Amino acid sequence: MEYIAFDSHKRYTWVEREEPASGRRVGHRLEHKPGAVRSYLARCEAGTAVAVEATGNWYWIVGEIEQAGMRPLLVHPRKAKLMMGMINKTDRLDAQGLNRLQRNGTLPVVWIPPGELRDLRELTRTRLVLTRQRTRLKNRITATLAKYGVPESQWSDAYGGGAREELQQRIGTLPPHARWTSQLLLEQLDGVSGQIEQIEKRLGELVRLTPGMQWLKTLPGVGVILAATIALEIGEIGRFPSAEHLASYAGTTPRVQASGGRVRYGRLRPDVNRYLKWAFAEAGNSVAVNHPRYPLRHTSQLYLRLRQRKGHAKAIGAVARHLAEAAFHVLEGQQSYRDPAANAGGAREV
Numbered sequence: 001m002e003y004i005a006f007d008s009h010k011r012y013t014w015v016e017r018e019e020p021a022s023g024r025r026v027g028h029r030l031e032h033k034p035g036a037v038r039s040y041l042a043r044c045e046a047g048t049a050v051a052v053e054a055t056g057n058w059y060w061i062v063g064e065i066e067q068a069g070m071r072p073l074l075v076h077p078r079k080a081k082l083m084m085g086m087i088n089k090t091d092r093l094d095a096q097g098l099n100r101l102q103r104n105g106t107l108p109v110v111w112i113p114p115g116e117l118r119d120l121r122e123l124t125r126t127r128l129v130l131t132r133q134r135t136r137l138k139n140r141i142t143a144t145l146a147k148y149g150v151p152e153s154q155w156s157d158a159y160g161g162g163a164r165e166e167l168q169q170r171i172g173t174l175p176p177h178a179r180w181t182s183q184l185l186l187e188q189l190d191g192v193s194g195q196i197e198q199i200e201k202r203l204g205e206l207v208r209l210t211p212g213m214q215w216l217k218t219l220p221g222v223g224v225i226l227a228a229t230i231a232l233e234i235g236e237i238g239r240f241p242s243a244e245h246l247a248s249y250a251g252t253t254p255r256v257q258a259s260g261g262r263v264r265y266g267r268l269r270p271d272v273n274r275y276l277k278w279a280f281a282e283a284g285n286s287v288a289v290n291h292p293r294y295p296l297r298h299t300s301q302l303y304l305r306l307r308q309r310k311g312h313a314k315a316i317g318a319v320a321r322h323l324a325e326a327a328f329h330v331l332e333g334q335q336s337y338r339d340p341a342a343n344a345g346g347a348r349e350v
Helices: 036-041 058-067 077-084 091-104 115-147 164-172 176-206 211-216 224-234 243-249 274-290 298-310 312-333
Strands: 003-008 012-018 025-031 049-053 071-075 254-259 262-268
Touching (some): 003 058, 003 091, 012 091, 025 036, 036 058, 049 058, 077 091, 115 164, 115 176, 115 224, 115 274, 176 224, 211 312, 224 274, 224 312, 274 312, 298 312
Parallel strands (some): 049 071
Antiparallel strands (some): 254 262
């Protein structure tokens, strides 16, 4: 048995192989092309663990490692760098560091989602990219209209179907070049909106509403899109030992610094699943918008209580954390969301 580690880049991978008995090390630069990883590993003993960092192109590398009959170990890059504790950085040193962590049994591995799940995630993740692009286009058009003093729309949604004729008239009052560029942006906006509709239709066809998604939909502020996003990003709930671990993975827990009897809470961690973080934040914002309609809900009361003390942003963060922890209990217990306020004796509102 030997240790194998990959330090992968865009066009090549540095492979480091180490024999624990003799301590012999062999390095090799592997140029990227279809089948290159599989062909190289064909000469190694089947079932050998191969450590590879979770970089941008790990999908196909892990796929070829599996096809070669090896056992891929997906490594958390930031944690691995901290544990290596090296000042200098080269491809060889990084790969050797991964093998050293393998040898010590301290390699910080992360879960590898199945290939089908990785493919399905592209739907919800691409939709998120397109919705952000749609927002940028709307903001650009709105800013151009504001620069030239065009009166605001009388519609609640200035870009909705009913407001389209009015929007064309407002754009028509702009100077020639501003009018022409705004019209281009509007056409691009229509194209992006159409693509979002196609993705949502495909989600309805391909992402079946599993029992897990049905349970997630009972969470306050969570609809079909957010339920699909949360379910696909979580994957197997059994990989999280507790609700707190899921909340941390979803980026809803603040940093903590406790020393000398003083406890300070800082910003949310950056090295988290940003798609889950977005989903729970969106659900939290939905709770904030609709809290007057459901005043007896626990999430509404939590939002109002913290908004008065710490402001809107931190209140949203607290609601997002509650929803992340609730998602764990919902999926682990295979049950619908139970409102804590109702369990405490209050009337539950659906």
